[in-house]
Amino acid sequence: MSNSLANIKLFCRECRGEYFLGDLHYRCPRCGGALSIKDLEKKDSLQVVEGRGIFRYSRHLTPDVPYTTLGEGRTPLHLIEESGRKLYFKLEYLNPSGSFKDRGAALTIAVAKGLGIKEINEDSSGNAGTAMALYARAFGIKPNIFMPVNAPENKKLLVKLFGGNLILGRDRGEANRLAIEDADKRSVYYVGHVWNPFFIQALKTVAYEVYEEGIQPDEVFVPVGSGGLYLGMYHGFKELYNMGLIGNIPRMHVVEAAGYERVYPAVHGDERYPEETSDLADGLRVPGPPRLNEVLEALGESRGNTYVVNDAEIIKALKKLYKMGLFIEPTSATVYAAYNQVRDEIEKDRIVLMPLTGSGFKALDKVMKVLLKGD
Ligand SMILES: [Zn+2]
Incomplete structure (x- = not known):
């Protein structure tokens, strides 16, 4: 596990609680609020680096992550x-x-990889699950993707084709609950893109x-x-x-x-x-x-x-x-x-x-x- 990555600070906007990324909280354990990344060093110019995909901007995203890119971004x-x-x-x-979820998946999976994570849970109405399955599998992490049963067939099919373990819930809410409960029970890293601050960062x-x-x-x-x-x-x-x-x-x-x-x-x-x-x-x-x-x-x-x-x-x-x-x-x-x-x-x-x-x-x-x- 990368120590500098595990030591990144997250904070809760609701109660101002602060946590380390390495604690693997998906939300504030005190009040249930969403967590944000504590300000990275402020930059006075847009700095691009040698790196493919969104990692071209890695200095503005998250330092010290492995470049888990499949060529996302740079869209016309x-x-x-x-x-x-x-x-x-x-x-x-x-x-x-x-x-567009591939941008978020690229950074989320990079962070997971940097933390030494082997298996993730994600819930999604479709596109985020597809993206997360693609990136996780490509970089050696097992993806469990929870989706509502009424998600578009092609999105469910893609999750399977990309090597995701697809679990269906009655609706979007149940898919979310199942993903979190399973992650808790088996100590799997829940990357839920709706909560994950790195997904937004990307x-x-x-x-x-x-x-x-x-x-x-x-x-x-x-x-x-x-x-x-x-x-x-x-x-x-x-x-x-x-x-x-x-x-x-x-x-x-x-x-x-x-x-x-x-x-x-x-x-x-x-x-x-x-x-x-x-x-x-x-x-x-x-x-x-x-x-x-x-x-x-x-x-x-x-x-x-x-x-x-x-x-x-x-x-x-x-x-x-x-x-x-x-x-x-x-x-x-x-x-x-x-x-x-x-x-x-x-x-x-x-x-x-x-x-x-x-x-x-x-x-x-x-x-x-x-x-x-x-x-
Ligand atoms: Zn809080």
Whole structure:
């Protein structure tokens, strides 16, 4: 086990409790709050090192981890000009297992490997489980992946193909409970990406890459389930701003799926909006995301808005994106659906950034049902 890694300090934002990474707590043992990484040494410039994948930015992620990369990151930034506006799509679905979660899995598995871990438990609605299975197996760690029985078939299949031990729960909540109970019982390292601060840390690299391409977005639309991608990108842009490399933190907009909205009611009062449940945005089904308060803080600081999109809007957006040649899963169309809700209110010189999170291969059955119905 790497001592410097085991000695990294984690802290709880709720009760300020502090712990060592080597203690292997997935959340605060005192109050149950989510743990964050105590500030690494502040940098005054973006430092890149010889290293593949996200480990190019390892100085901003976590020191002293083994480079467990499969070539994640460095995804294309694809420009579409539409109604006089510049829309940049970050093609995260081109990552090794077909989603942005590969960035998080790469760092999470690097940390596990550095700590000498042999077996991990993860629970996921799909993409994170797939990514974690791929990376864990490739770097000699046994992955146990807990998923809801109604997760897309292709995602379950991929977990198995990548060598994951797949365990199904009745729903997302039960998958989560089983993963934690089993980890407790057998002393397996629970890496749950919804809780894991390294998973979020790795997602800062999306912002770094956009900066390195010379693009400074004004409006960023991010799909929010647990809020990992949202928080990661927010922290990435905030760091770039603190380094004086960008003039402002972009407005970070939260996009949620109907029936799974948590941020929207927290901002706008308790009313549910709208009164339906999305079937298509399966990637955003996260009951009780533990970092809701962090998301709300980032939303306030970046002056972002919150959007909820329903299946009819997702289908419309998906069809348009396919016409543009963007082969994504339905969940990933939520950002463009949200953009379409407000497009006319966004000034024409604003630069819009939307990560497209997951590959169409992940949910080909759903995509086909939607797209082959005709226009
Ligand atoms: Zn606490």
